Amino acid sequence: MLPDLTSTIGILGLWAVLGYLLGSIPFGMVLARVMGLGNLREIGSGNIGATNVLRTGSKKAAAATLILDGGKGAVAVLLARALAGEDAAQLAGLMAFIGHCFPVWLGFKGGKGVATFLGLLLALFWPAGLAACATWLATAILSRISSLSALVAALLGPVWMALLGAPEGAALAAVLAALIFWRHGANIARLRQGTEPKIGKK
Numbered sequence: 647m648l649p650d651l652t653s654t655i656g657i658l659g660l661w662a663v664l665g666y667l668l669g670s671i672p673f674g675m676v677l678a679r680v681m682g683l684g685n686l687r688e689i690g691s692g693n694i695g696a697t698n699v700l701r702t703g704s705k706k707a708a709a710a711t712l713i714l715d716g717g718k719g720a721v722a723v724l725l726a727r728a729l730a731g732e733d734a735a736q737l738a739g740l741m742a743f744i745g746h747c748f749p750v751w752l753g754f755k756g757g758k759g760v761a762t763f764l765g766l767l768l769a770l771f772w773p774a775g776l777a778a779c780a781t782w783l784a785t786a787i788l789s790r791i792s793s794l795s796a797l798v799a800a801l802l803g804p805v806w807m808a809l810l811g812a813p814e815g816a817a818l819a820a821v822l823a824a825l826i827f828w829r830h831g832a833n834i835a836r837l838r839q840g841t842e843p844k845i846g847k848k
Contacts, residue, residue: 652731661741665739786845
């Protein structure tokens with residue numbers, strides 16, 4: 647199920663652009679440079695997300711990256727919802743996710759979108775967002791593997807949306823989950839081989 651289309655094409659286009667620009671802010675890269683942690687492209691997996699920031703040894707920077715990457719997705723949704731409507735909110739959220747994964751400032755080579763995905767779900771429908779965050783946390787505690795936690799949370803995201811009372815957001819959550827699985831192709835291969843690193847490993 648999709649939200650009713652209540653906004654004009656021009657309004658939707660505006661929020662698509664704004665959502666993308668907001669999502670494309672590479673907070674992990676910015677924080678690593680400001681805090682003197684080095685170039686994330688040369689550390690660990692080379693990813694710009696919180697998990698790779700943690701490999702610098704700075705829990706503070708990793709936590710800040712997690713919050714900011716999730717926050718930009720949430721802000722895109724909440725602003726569009728307040729100023730336009732639910733259709734614009736979902737489009738802005740989708741484009742914020744796309745912006746994080748494919749930021750123009752970094753040659754379209756961005757993060758994998760997990761924190762942004764969780765922030766989006768919290769803003770779209772907070773009970774489903776909390777359930778997805780709890781899913782990530784529970785899987786992380788049991789497995790100590792960030793990528794597996796992300797994949798399980800993404801897989802159940804649309805399910806939580808449908809079961810907890812927001813079926814109009816389930817389709818978007820499913821699209822985002824599919825993109826997360828695609829972005830985690832190399833991680834999935836390592837999980838199958840048993841070589842995926844644990845959380846906190848440098």
